[in-house]
Amino acid sequence: MKDSAWRTFKTFLDENGIPYSQHKTDLTLEFYSSRRKTRNVIQFSGLDDPKKIKSFKGCTGEWLEEATDFTEADFIDIDLILREQTGHYHQILMSFNPDEARAPWLKKMFFPSSIPITGPGLIQDSFIHHSTIADNPIQEMREKYYQVLKRIKDPILRQIYIAGRWAAPKGQIFSWDIVPSLPEIGFDQILYGGDFGFSFDPAACVKIHRRSHEYWIELLLYETGLTDPAMAQVLKEDPRFDPEMPSYWDNVEPKAIKTLRDKQINARPCTKTKRVMVQIDQLKEFEIHIVENELSHHLVDEVRRYKLKQLKNGEIARPLQPVDAFDHAISATRYGIFTNFDLYLREAYKKGRAHFAKGREQMKEKEPGRKAAITAAGRLVPLETVGTDEATPEPEKPKKGGYGYGTRKGRISRHR
Numbered sequence: 114m115k116d117s118a119w120r121t122f123k124t125f126l127d128e129n130g131i132p133y134s135q136h137k138t139d140l141t142l143e144f145y146s147s148r149r150k151t152r153n154v155i156q157f158s159g160l161d162d163p164k165k166i167k168s169f170k171g172c173t174g175e176w177l178e179e180a181t182d183f184t185e186a187d188f189i190d191i192d193l194i195l196r197e198q199t200g201h202y203h204q205i206l207m208s209f210n211p212d213e214a215r216a217p218w219l220k221k222m223f224f225p226s227s228i229p230i231t232g233p234g235l236i237q238d239s240f241i242h243h244s245t246i247a248d249n250p251i252q253e254m255r256e257k258y259y260q261v262l263k264r265i266k267d268p269i270l271r272q273i274y275i276a277g278r279w280a281a282p283k284g285q286i287f288s289w290d291i292v293p294s295l296p297e298i299g300f301d302q303i304l305y306g307g308d309f310g311f312s313f314d315p316a317a318c319v320k321i322h323r324r325s326h327e328y329w330i331e332l333l334l335y336e337t338g339l340t341d342p343a344m345a346q347v348l349k350e351d352p353r354f355d356p357e358m359p360s361y362w363d364n365v366e367p368k369a370i371k372t373l374r375d376k377q378i379n380a381r382p383c384t385k386t387k388r389v390m391v392q393i394d395q396l397k398e399f400e401i402h403i404v405e406n407e408l409s410h411h412l413v414d415e416v417r418r419y420k421l422k423q424l425k426n427g428e429i430a431r432p433l434q435p436v437d438a439f440d441h442a443i444s445a446t447r448y449g450i451f452t453n454f455d456l457y458l459r460e461a462y463k464k465g466r467a468h469f470a471k472g473r474e475q476m477k478e479k480e481p482g483r484k485a486a487i488t489a490a491g492r493l494v495p496l497e498t499v500g501t502d503e504a505t506p507e508p509e510k511p512k513k514g515g516y517g518y519g520t521r522k523g524r525i526s527r528h529r
Contacts, residue, residue: 186293305360306449383448
């Protein structure tokens with residue numbers, strides 16, 4: 114802050130011959146207006162400690178630079194500061210590039226359409242000013258900065274930084290939003306997900322709250338240098354962690370999972386698929402929220418960085434696969450949600466087979482001479498196979514050169 118906004122404001126005051134006093138510890142500038150001779154104070158601060166902004170008194174205006182770095186909860190806290198009566202006009206200014214992946218809440222809260230235009234915002238008394246480098250009144254600055262922007266090759270980033278339009282960078286995988294706290298509702302299920310780490314990779318553990326197909330994620334642990342026994346101790350000392358509830362961990366670490374179980378933690382190996390994109394696509398089907406706490410910024414940062422691999426020319430690599438880095442809290446979330454969902458599907462499948470088997474026995478009792486049944490797909494199958502895998506045989510593969518033969522290696526299909 115001292116090297117950016119603080120210095121910029123001081124330079125502006127110096128260039129305009131406005132005398133001021135400064136307090137380097139508190140990062141404040143004080144000066145008097147030339148006309149009314151009223152006292153003005155500007156205080157500069159980051160949000161590394163939320164308590165800082167709550168101590169502001171008599172505030173009449175606030176400016177959030179790079180507003181996409183703020184969460185919705187940050188904005189609410191900042192907005193509350195202006196509720197104090199001062200007898201002056203109150204205003205919040207926010208400046209940012211419309212990167213949808215970094216701050217979906219901004220678009221949802223203020224913008225009436227996906228194309229930002231100058232005019233009234235969604236919230237009462239809000240106003241949107243849309244401008245690009247083309248609107249800069251200083252020609253020299255406009256021309257120099259435009260030369261910098263022209264080097265951007267990614268068409269999505271060009272849309273954000275040159276055209277000033279809402280877009281998510283190419284390859285962005287998730288766009289989970291951030292909520293200030295858990296909703297006051299009854300959850301269908303609570304479980305945990307975890308990823309092991311030690312030297313460079315942090316160990317991560319998340320608490321997952323499920324209500325139907327909606328999930329709320331609390332990051333409980335994100336730390337390097339922890340042995341497995343030490344991690345178990347840290348988790349058990351956290352009042353938010355219930356060691357008796359199931360937690361799903363990376364299944365390639367059976368020894369570490371056993372260590373957790375030896376420490377009376379209900380740790381289980383996660384379910385994985387051959388391609389991680391299968392799990393990612395499944396998570397995209399759900400609505401997922403990050404619950405803000407003292408560690409949530411790690412998960413927020415991972416979600417922003419988590420992208421698909423790209424070729425040197427900027428195109429997405431095929432087959433699709435994520436960049437395997439900065440994804441420890443995401444992996445913990447994926448292990449927990451996907452494994453739990455997979456177990457749910459398996460259980461539903463078992464119940465379905467049991468239901469059909471019961472129906473088969475009832476058919477035998479009502480119609481002793483019956484030999485076959487019609488499935489939901491309209492197939493006629495032997496009664497003895499109802500409720501078994503034999504009732505859903507693999508489709509017959511087309512013969513070489515015959516009707517329905519595939520198109521691989523130049524072979525021609527007669528399908529249209």
